Amino acid sequence: MKRNRIQRDPVAADAGSATTNSTTLTPLTDPARFLNRDFEWLEFNRRVLDMSGDAGVPLLERVRFLSIFSSNLDEFFMKRVGSLRHQIEEGLPGPVVEALTPAQQFAGIRERVMMMAKAQANMLKMDLYPALRTQNIELLKWDELNMDEQNEARKWFRHNVFPILTPLAVDPGHRFPFISNMSVSLGVMLQRPGESEQLFARVKVPEIPSRLYRVPGTRRWIPLQDIIEHNLDELFPGMEILKVLPFRVTRNAEIDNDNDDADDLLEAIQQQLRERRFARVVRMEIPTNANPRILKFLMDELEIDEADIYESDGVLDYGALNEIADVDDADLHFSSWTPIKPLGFDHGNYDIFARIRKGDVLLHHPYESFEASVEQFIEQAAKDPKVLCIKQSLYRTSGDSPFITSLIHAAETGKQVAVLVELRARFDEARNIRWARKLEDAGVHVAYGVVGLKTHTKTALVVRQEASGIRCYGHIGTGNYNSKTARLYEDIGLLTCDPEITEDLTGLFNYMTGRSRQRDYLKLLIAPVAMKKRFLQLIENEIELTKPGKPGRIIAKMNQLEDRGIMDALYRASQAGVQIDLIVRGFCCLRPGVPGLSDNIRVRSVVGRFLEHSRIFWFQAGKENPLDGDMYIGSADWMYRNLQTRVEAATPILLAEHRARLWEVIQTCLNDCRQSWQMRGDGTYQRVAWDHLDAQDPRAIGVHQYLMNSETQRHSQLEQQNHL
Numbered sequence: 001m002k003r004n005r006i007q008r009d010p011v012a013a014d015a016g017s018a019t020t021n022s023t024t025l026t027p028l029t030d031p032a033r034f035l036n037r038d039f040e041w042l043e044f045n046r047r048v049l050d051m052s053g054d055a056g057v058p059l060l061e062r063v064r065f066l067s068i069f070s071s072n073l074d075e076f077f078m079k080r081v082g083s084l085r086h087q088i089e090e091g092l093p094g095p096v097v098e099a100l101t102p103a104q105q106f107a108g109i110r111e112r113v114m115m116m117a118k119a120q121a122n123m124l125k126m127d128l129y130p131a132l133r134t135q136n137i138e139l140l141k142w143d144e145l146n147m148d149e150q151n152e153a154r155k156w157f158r159h160n161v162f163p164i165l166t167p168l169a170v171d172p173g174h175r176f177p178f179i180s181n182m183s184v185s186l187g188v189m190l191q192r193p194g195e196s197e198q199l200f201a202r203v204k205v206p207e208i209p210s211r212l213y214r215v216p217g218t219r220r221w222i223p224l225q226d227i228i229e230h231n232l233d234e235l236f237p238g239m240e241i242l243k244v245l246p247f248r249v250t251r252n253a254e255i256d257n258d259n260d261d262a263d264d265l266l267e268a269i270q271q272q273l274r275e276r277r278f279a280r281v282v283r284m285e286i287p288t289n290a291n292p293r294i295l296k297f298l299m300d301e302l303e304i305d306e307a308d309i310y311e312s313d314g315v316l317d318y319g320a321l322n323e324i325a326d327v328d329d330a331d332l333h334f335s336s337w338t339p340i341k342p343l344g345f346d347h348g349n350y351d352i353f354a355r356i357r358k359g360d361v362l363l364h365h366p367y368e369s370f371e372a373s374v375e376q377f378i379e380q381a382a383k384d385p386k387v388l389c390i391k392q393s394l395y396r397t398s399g400d401s402p403f404i405t406s407l408i409h410a411a412e413t414g415k416q417v418a419v420l421v422e423l424r425a426r427f428d429e430a431r432n433i434r435w436a437r438k439l440e441d442a443g444v445h446v447a448y449g450v451v452g453l454k455t456h457t458k459t460a461l462v463v464r465q466e467a468s469g470i471r472c473y474g475h476i477g478t479g480n481y482n483s484k485t486a487r488l489y490e491d492i493g494l495l496t497c498d499p500e501i502t503e504d505l506t507g508l509f510n511y512m513t514g515r516s517r518q519r520d521y522l523k524l525l526i527a528p529v530a531m532k533k534r535f536l537q538l539i540e541n542e543i544e545l546t547k548p549g550k551p552g553r554i555i556a557k558m559n560q561l562e563d564r565g566i567m568d569a570l571y572r573a574s575q576a577g578v579q580i581d582l583i584v585r586g587f588c589c590l591r592p593g594v595p596g597l598s599d600n601i602r603v604r605s606v607v608g609r610f611l612e613h614s615r616i617f618w619f620q621a622g623k624e625n626p627l628d629g630d631m632y633i634g635s636a637d638w639m640y641r642n643l644q645t646r647v648e649a650a651t652p653i654l655l656a657e658h659r660a661r662l663w664e665v666i667q668t669c670l671n672d673c674r675q676s677w678q679m680r681g682d683g684t685y686q687r688v689a690w691d692h693l694d695a696q697d698p699r700a701i702g703v704h705q706y707l708m709n710s711e712t713q714r715h716s717q718l719e720q721q722n723h724l
Contacts, residue, residue, distance in 0.1 A: 028568055031099040033591060035683040037562055038080055038105060040587035042112045043685060045072045047607045047677055049116060050687065053123050056674075059131055060332040061609075064325035066128065069120060070318035073113065074182055074250055081109065081282045082252025110307060121314030135332060137324060138220045139212075139315075142230040145222065149215055156213060157227050158234070164206045165228070167235045169199065176301040177202055179281070181251040184225055184317050187294045189243040190236055198242060200297055203228060203235060211320035219327060223320060245294040248316045249302065250283040285310050334609050339369040339487065340711055343718045345376065352380050353464060356473055356495050362658040363493040364665070365479065366610060367711040370486035374493060375402050377475055381462040382410035388470070389463040391509045393420040395456055396480040397435065403481050404435055408442040418445040420512045422455045447513040450647055453528065455512055457649040458493075458635045461505045472502035476524075476651045478614040478633055489613040490704075492633045492662070494651055498523070501651060512647055527636055527648035532565065535638070538619045538630060539569040543576040545622040551600075552576075553620040555666050557583040559613060561590055562639040574600040583669045584679075585612040594681045605685060608675035609704040616662055617650070627659045664710065674702035
């Protein structure tokens with residue numbers, strides 16, 4: 001049955017560019033005090049796109065940012081647009097606190113996406129293509145190959161691609177084929193010689209490892225899609241090919257299933273994955289000047305309308321550009337970086353538990369080695385005969401995860417191993433199901449979390465029998481136990497045997513794997529039971545401590561900011577005179593710098609070589625020395641879902657030397673002029689100027705380069721002190 005077409009909202013067309021006049025805001029009552037989450041996410045992705053146009057970024061890294069931009073946009077459509085279309089079609093109102101109707105939101109999204117897609121295509125054609133040619137790197141069209149190159153490409157096609165292709169006709173005897181998510185296809189209009197009837201067929205561009213064909217002996221490529229399109233006569237011999245339309249579809253990933261009451265969560269998630277494959281199409285990308293007959297046919301068969309069509313002069317599959325970005329040319333990439341092994345972790349046979357007993361260890365990835373620290377923590381625990389028990393939460397882990405190997409080894413050697421696997425980690429569900437089954441087959445106790453909550457905390461606990469009795473060791477981090485992303489994401493972790501923290505970890509794992517309803521913890525902030533309440537108390541404390549000439553201060557670093565209770569508390573703090581600096585990489589729904597509402601709030605975003613992922617929270621608490629304030633790291637952003645519907649953990653940072661390191665991190669972000677954007681009250685961003693600074697000015701080299709230099713210097717100084 002056809003879906004209802006979306007009726008155009010008469011005021012929706014203005015939503016894309018309209019902003020609220022800040023002077024009309026009624027503080028803490030007007031819904032417009034909060035920015036639209038989806039618009040702000042698109043603003044974040046605009047900053048990613050800006051990186052592809054930054055001449056100060058190495059050329060091939062600029063190409064990669066272009067691909068990242070498209071990958072982000074794919075995820076946005078899968079996660080956000082489908083549910084919004086459903087609200088519009090069913091006539092459902094948006095949330096009371098949302099200033100825009102669903103139709104206005106959708107119109108605003110569409111306008112922004114089309115503008116950015118045009119900018120992306122222009123960036124590729126007018127900037128990156130010419131720059132790549134200066135390095136003898138080219139992405140070509142079929143007609144740009146000479147005759148010999150075309151013949152070689154045709155031979156390669158016949159041997160490597162042709163056997164895979166399955167052209168599918170559509171007629172009374174052949175139903176319209178299933179179009180898989182994020183796949184590129186060719187819609188082909190055919191005709192038998194001497195007949196007037198036009199026939200349709202679909203050819204899927206196969207998802208083979210390389211989606212580009214490399215001209216032998218060169219740094220020149222041609223998209224696989226282009227080769228297939230110019231050799232369709234091989235697939236349809238004796239037929240006349242009239243028109244061809246390449247297209248790419250994106251399907252909704254937000255399946256409306258309530259898993260909380262499922263008798264078997266594993267089976268429920270597997271069913272959800274099956275349903276996701278066939279979910280509604282929320283976007284179809286096509287080239288400009290598409291054949292109207294093929295387009296109309298596809299729209300009818302896919303049950304979409306004009307609002308779901310996105311045209312572009314660029315390539316359909318920007319992900320294929322990663323093959324070009326991977327070209328081995330050091331001069332065209334960021335300088336190489338090898339994470340430094342923390343002092344005491346940098347020799348072959350170190351005892352990680354002895355090192356932790358000397359004092360808490362603060363880790364900063366990818367500046368410090370994840371492999372030599374966190375991976376070793378679990379690996380040594382698995383091998384150590386004194387270890388009795390290992391507990392760990394896994395939200396997202398890598399495909400060849402060393403943690404799985406270590407946990408299985410520990411179980412097979414008789415240790416008690418309990419693992420919390422979050423099956424509902426979006427887009428990692430299938431992988432997590434495989435890991436869960438593999439762990440269970442090895443005798444690991446696998447739990448799938450607390451009913452009604454996602455488990456997002458990044459924690460591990462090791463119980464060890466020692467001469468003085470049982471001692472517990474813990475790890476609390478801001479990032480996933482993922483060895484691959486640990487080299488690309490910036491995160492903080494703490495290794496500790498502090499008895500109060502490990503007692504809290506014991507209670508937390510009992511909460512996640514059993515039926516504990518523990519609400520009180522000694523040091524850790526645990527969501528959803530107490531974290532938000534404590535953060536609100538810390539904000540209110542700054543308000544109470546603020547005095548004339550001596551304002552309170554808050555600095556918070558996170559991925560996203562959206563929780564309305566937290567934002568209103570920050571607004572109240574600003575109105576009381578508290579100075580607030582927020583470092584928010586992704587979307588931020590708070591309006592900074594609005595007179596009477598948020599005069600004392602500043603928001604900046606850092607985007608660059610590494611993905612800023614750590615969460616750091618600092619409150620001055622009336623102390624003169626900033627290192628004496630309250631400081632936490634944790635897994636939760638200030639979002640409703642993190643604070644209310646997920647299991648999260650944050651730990652205080654207690655040692656002065658660790659506080660000093662984190663203070664350097666947040667001050668580096670606040671002072672940076674190279675890879676930072678400042679947020680305006682209307683939700684747009686302005687890049688921080690840096691061209692007036694000397695090249696050696698620490699503010700001009702970028703957060704990531706500065707911290708690489710700083711970590712190298714710090715490690716060298718520690719080594720010298722150790723030798724002395």
